[in-house]
Amino acid sequence: MNIYDVSEHAHVSIATVSRVINGNPNVSEKTRQRVLAVMEELGYTPNVFARSLGLNTMKTIGIMCSDSSDPWLAEAIYYLEKELRSNGYDSILCCSGYLPETKKKYLELLCSKRVDAIILTGSHYIEARPKDNAYLLETAKDIPLMLVNGSLEGEQIYSTVCDDHAAVCSAAASLIKSGRKSILYLYSGNSYSNLRKLSGYRKAVRDAGFTVKEELMVLCQKDLDAAMEQLKKLSSSGIHFDAVLAAEDILAVGAVKYADQAGIKIPEDLNIIGYNNSILSRCTTPEITSVDNKVEALCTTTVNTLMKVLNNGNVPAKTTITPELIKRGTTNF
Template sequence: MNITIYDIAQKCGVSIATVSRVLNGSSRVSEKTRARILEVMKDMGYKPNPFARGLGLDSMKIVGVICTDVADIFYARAVSLLEEGLRRHNLDVMLSNTGEDRGRNSKYITDMTAKHVDAIITIGTPFSSEKDIRQLQQVAESVPVITINCDYHLPNMYSVVCNEKEGMRKLVHWLAEKGCRKPAYLYDFLTYSGRHKLDGFYQGCRELKLDVSDERICQIERTLEAAEASVDRLVASQCEFDAILTSEDVLAVGAQRAMLRSGMNVPVVGWNNSILAQCATPTLSSVDNKLASLCAAAVNLVITLTENGGDAVPVRTEFSADLVERESFRL
């Protein structure tokens, strides 16, 4: 087992910063605490990495970031925000792009830890199988693991999430207030985020006693073409709907294309408030899931956990979602 300063700190009941001060010969540690830490290091067979120590505080100054597909506009922006925030603290990013989650992604976790990163940040849900999550939990015993828009509810992990279930529930209510009582919903993957959005949709419909027809709820691929085809089918089948909600902006753009082609005019609402929403014609109303705030909070967690030992750090940080109303929302 690779013993780290996190293990030493936990065994001694002190912060990581205190262990680091002992390693670097700082005078800001009492002799009693210094003796205790050195004794535990000896008992546990801890051997500092000379290269890492040369960088200061037994650190490689690298944070691992794992997501499924950096080509996706949401993940690309998240990686950019994280890299920008971490570099302000002289930390570099090591990126791992897992591709589709097939339940066998644990190798990306082990590869990352083998490179002695100081912390790991996951974006979305790159790990869903029991084996992968168990591997991630094991890593969390050695280095901080922060999840963005996913919460495994496991020890030593820290989650930063947007309450997208409540955001979707409120969106259904907002639409109903405008007279839209037969919303269609297009969604893609049932990830942590995807499940919460779908649950919020159903909850809002139940509260308002809206007619929830299976025909109006469509799970499709995350592409423009799939969204257009889905809306074309709804129109051709003469299915009644008076608004279209989607789990992603790209689906909303495709849905809006199909609506304009058919000559229909109903509110279309995307999700993520990405650049796609601003570039669409008409401009696209979208739910802002506060990605910038999520990433900033994740960076702050990394700094607090690695420099201060995680004293009084919340295991879950939650933000609310807000609707950004643009032209596509106007009846």
């Protein structure tokens, strides 16, 4: 049995049945009772699609992330789903990977589910070339897109970002002020967030009057063993560094492992700073100084903004969250 059967047996329109299901007051009591009696007689239980006819909403939000095994993204998904539930919304999660074609595929899939909005979690959804973001701009004409730590200007696109540029610039400046003269910067890709972090590193080095050296800005696979081996290779090739500033905590863990195996004292001989303030930053000895980019605040702000958007509220297109450096045992400033 479905809503069409109820409509036929009760001799009312589908819209009227939907209004009864959703408790709409614009139905006479006599009609309401007739529809309810038919529903009971037929054993009909309304589903989410039937309810959506009257409310013009599925009360469901699509969430996309590139990799749910990533500690930061996993934590972000937790906070997003928690906040959505507290606002009466369900969610559908898609892990898209990093390839452009799969990102587009899963975005289309979520749109086909008639979700009320889509949250893109992480900065990997924003590409450097404008033409590669065209599909997002086109999708946003029909449905709101919320970006968690990514930024794109367009109609019905709302961004909540951490000031990654300022965070890395401040962390690097702290290392320089404490006497570190050769800071190695490790990063794992060219996403919007990574590029902002890299520009922050460059600024801090230039502001200190140092030369920005390409050999001290190293692209590395996002893996702790890969980071460790990368540092071994750099050291053996004669590149000197007295600090490591990493764009991800997992790369900073690799730096700790490198120092341990090389017999380098932390923090006396080598300072290390990670990023994200994830659980990984507390899993080494010493524990890692890390930038807290406020994942909970990013996610709760995103959902709060979305609720206002869905209720036709006036909201800013972009909201910036201020990060915080959490000092632990891998630095001595």
